Amino acid sequence: xxxxxxxxKGMYINYNNEIFRVIRKELVAYGxxxxxxxxxxxxxxxxxxxxAINLMHHDNVETVDIIRxxxxxxxxxxxxxxxxxxxxxxxxxxxxxxxxxxxIKEGDNITFINFKNNALVLEKRG
Numbered sequence: 001x002x003x004x005x006x007x008x009k010g011m012y013i014n015y016n017n018e019i020f021r022v023i024r025k026e027l028v029a030y031g032x033x034x035x036x037x038x039x040x041x042x043x044x045x046x047x048x049x050x051x052a053i054n055l056m057h058h059d060n061v062e063t064v065d066i067i068r069x070x071x072x073x074x075x076x077x078x079x080x081x082x083x084x085x086x087x088x089x090x091x092x093x094x095x096x097x098x099x100x101x102x103x104i105k106e107g108d109n110i111t112f113i114n115f116k117n118n119a120l121v122l123e124k125r126g
Contacts, residue, residue: 001060004038012045012115014062015053019045019115028054045113046097046120066115070125073108081121083112094119 007013011022020042028039037054044051045066055061071083071092079096081104094112096104100121104110109125 002063003057004040004055004059004061005057007038007040007061007063012064012066013040013042014064015042019064019066020051021045023050064115066113068111068113068122071110071112073104073106073110073121076104076106083110083119083121092119094121096121100124 002011007022007025009022009024013020013022021044023041023043025041026039027036029036036057038057038059039052039054041050041052043049070086072086074082074084074091076082079098079101081094081096082091083094084091086109092112092114095118097120100123103124104121110121111123111125112119112121
């Protein structure tokens with residue numbers, strides 16, 4: 001867990017059981033006694049748009065380590081694929097986001113992420 005004041009742009013957090021990326025952070029003063037809070041502008045990992053949330057500086061937020069990698073699709077079965085990491089040559093089973101399910105085919109170069117021992121294909125490259 002990380003305190004809200006320690007979050008930085010580009011970090012990923014788990015907020016209300018959804019993964020978000022921190023777009024920017026501001027310090028906001030509230031009330032006549034100059035109480036302040038941390039205002040985070042966040043974007044969903046699997047979506048578009050921006051959302052603002054206000055947290056006390058000492059509120060704990062769960063940070064998530066997300067690793068983006070390049071890979072190649074070895075086989076496809078429905079919304080599941082087996083991919084080979086382009087750098088380590090390790091094979092990984094992954095899900096495909098629904099918007100890409102029809103586009104992805106064997107041999108395609110893709111970008112995928114690993115988080116919490118799950119892999120997810122985010123985009124098709126080239």
